[in-house]
Amino acid sequence: MSGGNGYLSPSGQEIVFVLTGLVILGAAVLCVTSRQLVHAALWLVVALGGLAVQYLLLTAEFVAWVQVLIYLGSVVVLLLFGLMLTKAPIGPSPEADGRNRPVALVVSLASAATLVTLVVDAFRTAWIDLETPHGTSDQIGDSLFRVWVLPFEALSVLLLAALVGAIVLSRRRGNAQGNGGS
Numbered sequence: 098m099s100g101g102n103g104y105l106s107p108s109g110q111e112i113v114f115v116l117t118g119l120v121i122l123g124a125a126v127l128c129v130t131s132r133q134l135v136h137a138a139l140w141l142v143v144a145l146g147g148l149a150v151q152y153l154l155l156t157a158e159f160v161a162w163v164q165v166l167i168y169l170g171s172v173v174v175l176l177l178f179g180l181m182l183t184k185a186p187i188g189p190s191p192e193a194d195g196r197n198r199p200v201a202l203v204v205s206l207a208s209a210a211t212l213v214t215l216v217v218d219a220f221r222t223a224w225i226d227l228e229t230p231h232g233t234s235d236q237i238g239d240s241l242f243r244v245w246v247l248p249f250e251a252l253s254v255l256l257l258a259a260l261v262g263a264i265v266l267s268r269r270r271g272n273a274q275g276n277g278g279s
Contacts, residue, residue: 149164
């Protein structure tokens with residue numbers, strides 16, 4: 098934000114940022130409340146794509162492209178591939194609808210309130226100057242491969258384990274159906 102803009106005079110970039118945030122929030126809510134697994138995955142695509150737009154608005158082009166390539170290009174495809182391997186139902190699934198919606202709503206609202214409080218408190222006095230780009234691809238790459246390499250690799254192993262688990266589950270179901278259902 099530039100020094101001349103106050104709270105009552107948002108720039109066009111700030112308005113687009115807030116509108117994109119609302120779209121992301123709506124897509125996230127639809128993702129977790131959808132009773133169709135494929136539709137939930139597609140709403141996840143919308144939410145992750147909206148995050149990439151917000152990274153672009155914050156002049157973090159490298160992170161935006163990583164978001165598109167890794168999350169939209171790999172994680173969602175892996176998720177859809179896992180759904181296909183486990184032969185998840187395409188239409189509405191009664192198994193995807195839990196009976197603990199009130200408990201889940203209370204926990205999610207408490208978690209959201211805690212996160213918003215922490216973020217607002219942490220960045221209460223911080224201003225981001227959007228005129229000058231912060232963080233070059235060299236700095237981000239250095240941070241990624243020095244500081245964040247262990248969590249990145251742990252996530253890779255977790256996704257691989259999920260894919261292997263999906264394959265094992267799909268083979269067990271296929272064998273059980275081929276042997277007369279036993």
